[in-house]
Amino acid sequence: MKLNNVKAGPLLSKIDTPDDLKKLNPDQLREVCDELRDYIIETVSIYGGHFGASLGVVELTVALHYVYDTPEDRLVWDVGHQAYGHKILTGRREQFHSNRKYKGLSGFPKRSESEYDTFGVGHSSTSISGALGMAVARDLNKSDGKVVAVIGDGAMTAGLAFEGMNNAGALDSDILVILNDNNMSIDPNVGALKEYLAEITTSKTFNKMRDEIYDLLGHFKKAGDKMRKVASKLERAVTAAITPGSLFQALGFKYYGPVDGHNVDTLRRHLEDLRTVSGPKLLHIVTVKGKGFAPAEREQTKWHAQSSPFDKITGKSLAPKSIKAGAPKYQQVFGDALVELAEKDERIIGITPAMPSGSSLWPMMERFPERAYDVGIAEQHAVTFAAGLATEGKKPFAALYSTFLQRGYDQVIHDVAIQKLPVVFCIDRAGLVGADGPTHHGLYDISYLRAVPNMIVSSPLNEQELRDMLYSASTYEEAAWAIRYPRGRATGMELREEFRAMEIGTGRCIREGENVAVLSYGPIGKYVIEAADQLDRQNIRIGHYDMRFAKPLDQGLIDQVLDRYDHILTLEDGTRIGGFGSAVAEYVASKPGRVPLTLMGVPDRIVEHGTQRELHDEVGIGPDGIVNKIRHILDVELKV
Numbered sequence: 333m334k335l336n337n338v339k340a341g342p343l344l345s346k347i348d349t350p351d352d353l354k355k356l357n358p359d360q361l362r363e364v365c366d367e368l369r370d371y372i373i374e375t376v377s378i379y380g381g382h383f384g385a386s387l388g389v390v391e392l393t394v395a396l397h398y399v400y401d402t403p404e405d406r407l408v409w410d411v412g413h414q415a416y417g418h419k420i421l422t423g424r425r426e427q428f429h430s431n432r433k434y435k436g437l438s439g440f441p442k443r444s445e446s447e448y449d450t451f452g453v454g455h456s457s458t459s460i461s462g463a464l465g466m467a468v469a470r471d472l473n474k475s476d477g478k479v480v481a482v483i484g485d486g487a488m489t490a491g492l493a494f495e496g497m498n499n500a501g502a503l504d505s506d507i508l509v510i511l512n513d514n515n516m517s518i519d520p521n522v523g524a525l526k527e528y529l530a531e532i533t534t535s536k537t538f539n540k541m542r543d544e545i546y547d548l549l550g551h552f553k554k555a556g557d558k559m560r561k562v563a564s565k566l567e568r569a570v571t572a573a574i575t576p577g578s579l580f581q582a583l584g585f586k587y588y589g590p591v592d593g594h595n596v597d598t599l600r601r602h603l604e605d606l607r608t609v610s611g612p613k614l615l616h617i618v619t620v621k622g623k624g625f626a627p628a629e630r631e632q633t634k635w636h637a638q639s640s641p642f643d644k645i646t647g648k649s650l651a652p653k654s655i656k657a658g659a660p661k662y663q664q665v666f667g668d669a670l671v672e673l674a675e676k677d678e679r680i681i682g683i684t685p686a687m688p689s690g691s692s693l694w695p696m697m698e699r700f701p702e703r704a705y706d707v708g709i710a711e712q713h714a715v716t717f718a719a720g721l722a723t724e725g726k727k728p729f730a731a732l733y734s735t736f737l738q739r740g741y742d743q744v745i746h747d748v749a750i751q752k753l754p755v756v757f758c759i760d761r762a763g764l765v766g767a768d769g770p771t772h773h774g775l776y777d778i779s780y781l782r783a784v785p786n787m788i789v790s791s792p793l794n795e796q797e798l799r800d801m802l803y804s805a806s807t808y809e810e811a812a813w814a815i816r817y818p819r820g821r822a823t824g825m826e827l828r829e830e831f832r833a834m835e836i837g838t839g840r841c842i843r844e845g846e847n848v849a850v851l852s853y854g855p856i857g858k859y860v861i862e863a864a865d866q867l868d869r870q871n872i873r874i875g876h877y878d879m880r881f882a883k884p885l886d887q888g889l890i891d892q893v894l895d896r897y898d899h900i901l902t903l904e905d906g907t908r909i910g911g912f913g914s915a916v917a918e919y920v921a922s923k924p925g926r927v928p929l930t931l932m933g934v935p936d937r938i939v940e941h942g943t944q945r946e947l948h949d950e951v952g953i954g955p956d957g958i959v960n961k962i963r964h965i966l967d968v969e970l971k972v
């Protein structure tokens with residue numbers, strides 16, 4: 333791992349904990365913010381990572397740690413990629429260069445990493461519910477700590493956030509929710525709430541009226557008790573009338589704002605005041621994602637995260653040309669194929685929950701804007717919305733990351749499978765995803781979907797098979813169809829223009845061999861091809877079969893393998909428990925004269941972050957792991 337060669341500014345270099353920050357005078361906080369922002373920009377420009385979200389909350393981060401007594405006061409970040417500044421101020425500055433690297437710091441808050449990380453946050457919209465749990469526990473313990481949830485980057489569009497607010501308001505818990513309103517998730521926010529907040533915060537009439545009324549109320553509050561009570565009632569009425577506070581007040585929250593989220597002095601004063609206000613309250617701040625780095629402010633989606641080096645002034649990529657070019661990513665293959673299919677079939681509709689860039693739905697949204705929908709951070713809604721479309725004869729393609737589809741599992745069963753609706757689930761980021769780590773690994777979709785009736789579960793070996801699977805799914809009307817594919821680049825193979833139908837539940841032989849056959853499921857099969865070449869040079873010939881379907885299995889092909897080979901090895905980029913290998917094992921167990929079977933997949937433990945290859949090697953499913961496993965099998969069997 334590289335040594336950190338980024339130098340902190342004179343104030344930041346002396347801040348190892350929030351206690352060090354508190355030693356500064358309030359008028360020094362602006363300089364701290366400037367140094368913190370520069371440190372994030374310079375570090376990410378060299379080592380990569382999430383970017384825009386943390387730049388947008390620099391002032392808020394400094395103000396929070398200056399005013400609150402963390403970690404005794406609980407601070408919950410939502411979503412987690414806002415927390416880079418928080419990590420730097422809480423003792424991890426010198427390790428920050430290892431962020432998202434193998435064996436380094438996590439890219440998200442992580443309880444096992446620091447006592448300041450009070451709640452692990454990878455998926456969005458969990459902060460209010462988690463913070464409420466902390467607040468209730470505090471009250472039961474009769475302690476005095478404060479609890480703050482910072483919710484931003486579109487996380488307020490999810491139903492879970494409002495479920496938490498509704499409960500917090502009913503319990504009248506002392507909790508502060510800070511709404512970081514930047515009009516963005518990874519892509520621009522969508523929906524009625526976004527329009528509601530934007531209309532208020534950009535209204536010149538509203539802002540002028542608000543300032544005048546707040547000034548008037550300030551005079552009232554200098555009067556006696558009776559006048560202060562009148563002023564308080566007037567303030568609540570005015571807030572409800574001219575701000576978005578009416579929505580939050582209806583949920584039981586006192587509303588404050590909107591305020592400039594990039595004025596650290598204003599934020600500090602607001603937070604100091606709110607520490608003395610009891611009950612549930614919401615501070616609405618307005619920020620710019622990517623603040624302080626011009627390219628990120630202009631192109632906020634592009635600069636949500638960067639994986640390769642860039643010039644810290646201009647933003648120009650410094651990546652070698654060999655990295656810039658190459659095979660298309662799997663999601664690009666999906667996006668292009670969906671447009672081609674939609675051109676021929678007007679029933680096709682694309683859906684994604686706040687990930688049009690990540691899932692590559694933009695080509696469909698640009699080509700057929702009336703037939704492609706970003707529904708916001710709302711995976712449950714995305715699945716049921718797709719089910720509703722399917723009831724009316726449409727052909728919905730729901731593009732979700734594997735880790736996010738987990739959040740809509742109830743809807744997959746109740747709203748799609750039970751009703752036998754032909755929704756196509758295009759499952760991106762399946763398998764070990766790399767630097768985003770355990771909250772984003774897509775390890776469980778094979779297992780949890782294989783258990784659902786009326787569901788085809790498939791995965792292509794390469795981009796050509798992906799295109800053909802998408803085409804085949806577009807014409808299938810009997811049940812739902814799930815197609816999983818990984819993060820990253822495809823093989824770069826030459827693609828034929830026409831689509832070809834793929835028979836459901838059929839695999840194919842890649843190469844024939846002796847003694848051991850490997851049944852691979854999905855693009856992880858590329859490692860078998862590499863391992864087989866290594867073994868060939870050692871005069872070991874293995875068979876390799878691209879199975880393509882975990883449900884239904886190609887039982888006929890498995891029967892052929894059972895007749896020909898002495899040992900079967902299954903390989904998948906997913907949990908071994910209940911996955912593709914388990915499906916094969918269940919079938920083999922029903923056959924007479926059982927052939928020994930070895931299952932290779934991700935073990936039953938939490939796998940941390942690193943590159944995909946590093947993680948595949950760590951859990952033993954990379955090429956070397958396959959070679960070693962086969963050599964071990966053959967050595968044992970030959971000795972017997």
